[in-house]
Amino acid sequence: MSLALNSHDMSDSSSSSGASSLFAFDLASDTEQPEAYVSGGFLPVDVGDLLGPQADSSLRYRVLGKLGHGAYSTVWLARDNVAKTMVAVKTLRASESTNSRELTLLQRLRNSSPDSSAVVQILNAFTAQSPNGIHQILVTELVIPLRELLEMIRLALLSFTNAVLYTEADLHPNNIGAHLRNLDNLTEKEFWKQSGSPSVVPMISMDSERDPGSFPANLTRGIQLGRILERVEPASLQREIQIRIIDLGCGRIAEDTACPRWHTPLPYVAPELAFPMLVENNRDAFWVGDVLGPLRYRVLAKLGHGSYSTVWLARDTTRQTMVAVKAIRASNSVNSREVAILQRLRSSGSEHSPVIELLDDFTALSPNGLHQMLVTELVVPLSDLLGRIRLAVGAVNASNIARQLLEGVAFIHDRGIVHGDLHPGNIGARLCDLDSFSDKNFWYNFGTPNIVPVVSLDSTRDRASTPAYLTADVPLLGIMQQTMPQVLHREPQVRILDLGCARFAEEASCPRWHAPYSYAAPELLFGMIAQKTRDVIWDWRVDIWSMACTIWELLAAERLFTWNEKYIFRNIARLCDGAPAEWLPWIEAKEAAYTDAPWEKERKRLQNRGQKPAAVDATIALLRHMLKINPLDRPSAADLLYDPFLQTDPVQ
Template sequence: MSPRTYAPSPSTFAEDPDRYRENGLHPLTIGETLKHGRYRIVHKLGSGSFATVWLGRDTLENKYVSLKILSADTPLECKELRILQDITESTVAHKGREFVVQLLDHFIIQGPNGKHWCLVTAVAGERLARKPGLPYNSLEWPRIIGLQIAEALGYLHTLGIAHGDCYTSNILSQLLPFDKWSEEELYACMGQPIRHQVHRLDGRPKGDNAPDYTVDPGDVVALEARLPTDRIVLIDFGAAFYHHERITEIFTPAPFASPEILFSGELTSSVDKWAFGCLLYELCADRSLIKLLFGWNNDALKDQVSMLGKPSEALWQNWKGKEKYFHPDGTPKEAEGRRLKVEPLSLEQRVRNLEKPLSERSHGTDIATPLPPDLQNLYDLLKGIIIYDAGARLSFEAIQAHPFFSGVDIPKV
């Protein structure tokens, strides 16, 4: 590991100043402008592994926008940009289009650390989370949100595109229009930008590679509270791919990763269907479908087998650690030492547990009592998606037409 150049930020919310280096992030500060003065930086929205995201003011269109500035090591033949262009320029008529982020503009920034793509989109709210105050067994809001996600993914798949990283952080809420707000009104809601001075550890002048300061993200939760809708937008196409591509690796978080990802099977666009099933369950249950104790892929593998039983022999042989937890037929072994025993918990029982408060949910296997109609519909839908056979998972057209979503009315902005 190379020695640090800059002192670490005192904030856990701002990016590491050492990421401002050759082929790294582009330095920006509040008030700077981009594209010959068209976009003025107003606040910070966030940062990720390969980009910073800023709230800007489009002085030409007189509206607020999101500016995602990719690190300079992103190839100029940027796949994410190409996919966003295909999404935005498509003439396919599909109701899911309105739930997928649209590219408003794009351009290259030449900076001290290299060339950076800047992708301009509409401003969205906070990441997807269960609506506060809902009864634990309420399915009305999950059905509204779930149908929008299904329609968004259905639109992508109609275009031959798989999102590849569909989980809660990449689904944001749409906001009511706020373009008439002044910057003072915006700061009154989101808070003034909090700055953290950047300086070198060796005491030498900072130079142009890093900004004078890093910035904490503004309070997007407060912004969303002022501009609420029950509509979503699917974002972040950094892991997206075309259906015809042969993909060898996908970095989906373990709770949403399909068996073919975790068991190193063949990767196809069907990974989006599994991820959708996990999302829908989480919306309904306010907890993840796949239980992780330590945040490892191994935990997800154990829980998938506890839910669905032994996978195909081809997948089963790819899991090197299975002998610690399971017999050759896929039944759990007794716990040894400090290792926790894997408790079988079927998909049906996981759905059945939604009838109970979180504190009362269990590994019970009493399936003699019929499920209530709404939970039966949910189970019927999930059992067509949460399966090992990727090719047999329901299409997004079938998902949208499923009785679970019957009568759902998606609100307008």
């Protein structure tokens, strides 16, 4: 299963004019219509692809960027890896490839006048097969549109000659270019550095049953070669231009008795051709689709990522609900215990689990290996939600949030699980409001994702081993606040999530800890700093320390301990009753003692966020009870549920 998104939006003219009701995102006005990627339509091409005759053992043309498109073709800048030159690769629609005479015309012109440079030179031709059919591919010398060289247009028109007996039948400024060889010395890496990241729009069809191989991962805007050339070799713009007539796809041999339909743009058409066009304008509408295995979970957007996984928003097409799909790195999937841990927690019989609910799991094979896939209920980051609640309502029920968090920790500890990686990023709030959104409504409200195409500098690398693009996390709560503001007026249902670093309490061996340093218990930090190892023994008590740091950050919106190896022991000692004797080699004696000053500072911080003095005192008392340097002095989560703080309303 690939979690990269595929999509589109289409109508059958040479450029798109916005989203139709069939597709997810509004598309740029300067790309081809996605409806052209159907049977008989365009060849799907993405930046970084390799093209060439199928008989070749290695495909020779590496796609670097898009030059343009028309009603019947797309044109791409490519590097010829054999000749080491830059070329243009024109891919024809499959429906046009069978009867196309462009190759015949270009070959006749080349053979009849080998020394003529009036027409773009054909370098190679071959066919390529896609789900849309067989496509004629033409490789020509590289030219730049004269529209990009406006100051030279007059010279270009004066240089135009027509010395060969053929009829172009589609002459207009876009079909006149200037020969360009000054980019041949650029490597792929140097070219992409100069051109920058291509501007693309992901293609996501509203029809999930369409073959994703029938369309590219992205619609790509054309690059501006003139500006690149101006940066790379500005002197070349001062030389005399070598004019080329291009795009003979609508040309015909003069002696042909049959006269094909004309295709000249209306501003350039002769009047004897224009009138019939006004009463004949039939166009076909096409449907496109997108399939993501295993045919049940359709990926809509990216929720986030970590060191070992990516997490995606998806629609369960069986239950018609929104879910989260977590894809684990192949290297971590073999030994991952997250599924086993979540299954143990699910089988405990609790109807209201404070831990994220596992709905399904399966494996997916990619060129990178076998990936463990987890499908869970949908949650949003609790810290983000609380920040928006404060802005909308004025305060949060801190004691209720803390109670739910401690209930969650007590729940997993009671079932023999140690989380080992508790921090605000792994605390969420259940979200079911999106279930009523259709795919179309979701994409309409959330807009086009921010993406960057993934193109390897190694042309031999398997393209399937990387997604077509990297996508930014979708701002889920920001959009929901605008479209469904009621979510900010309900009590959050807290969920503990991401048990990828968790362990079974009964395990004899203790895995290496992975908690972020600002939330790691002092026994873990001391082992790392003083003993230079992260292979230390740890148990449920590390969760109590991490949860104290997490509760503080959720209430104060700042970390309790900011990581700094030089000062971390001093900062902990000042808040936690002084430093133990074994810390003294790493901390000055005058800094090792406890004082009330740091807590007084934190007390004012909580009061400034709307809590009354009694609630602030109860909060600090709870945290000091949890933040014991000696792990044996820390209370269990079950005992903490009886703390007076949990009976205090923070705004009363």
